[in-house]
Amino acid sequence: AQKITQTQPGMFVQEKEAVTLDCTYDTSDQSYGLFWYKQPSSGEMIFLIYQGSYDEQNATEGRYSLNFQKARKSANLVISASQLGDSAMYFCAMRGVPQTGANNLFFGTGTRLTVIP
């Protein structure tokens, strides 16, 4: 069974600094996808970045990058040059193997990021 662990309930970062949000996962599947979502107080889940298990390079999307270490089963999110609008909950998620029909996402418990002016 898939499991996502986010060990940081809350994180603080100074505006314009970089911050790393931790995520470890557990799966016996060889093929899987890892996602990060941002959830502001309004409640909507906003997709940030995706990493496939066979991707050799770390994914990047603007100020977001994913530090993917497959052997350690970790997929940490790095946000560079933090902005006040980055304050939100951040969820790491993993998708099961499509061939088995497990297309749903498994989510961690999230990390609340607060950006300090």
Add this chain to the structure above:
Amino acid sequence: DTGVSQDPRHKITKRGQNVTFRCDPISEHNRLYWYRQTLGQGPEFLTYFQNEAQLEKSRLLSDRFSAERPKGSFSTLEIQRTEQGDSAMYLCASSLSWGQETQYFGPGTRLLVL
């Protein structure tokens, strides 16, 4: 290109009443998912559709819950005989069935059962 929309955004109901939520996915997306999120937790999978076929249901989806996607476009989630434990945010997401299959979420429906 409009995103995923959900209606209503908020619902307050009394225990024992039935409620129905609607989700309109991104127009070209053939997959649609329902999740439930309680306070302090990440979303938990309830069910998903590919076109009009309901392909997977979680054990969380008790027999009081039913979901439909009659024409492969919008979907409804109905909860019968609501209980206080049903109070949560109900999130809908949609995706394509190829490529990264990234799921894009709607704003959610917050349900409060009194």
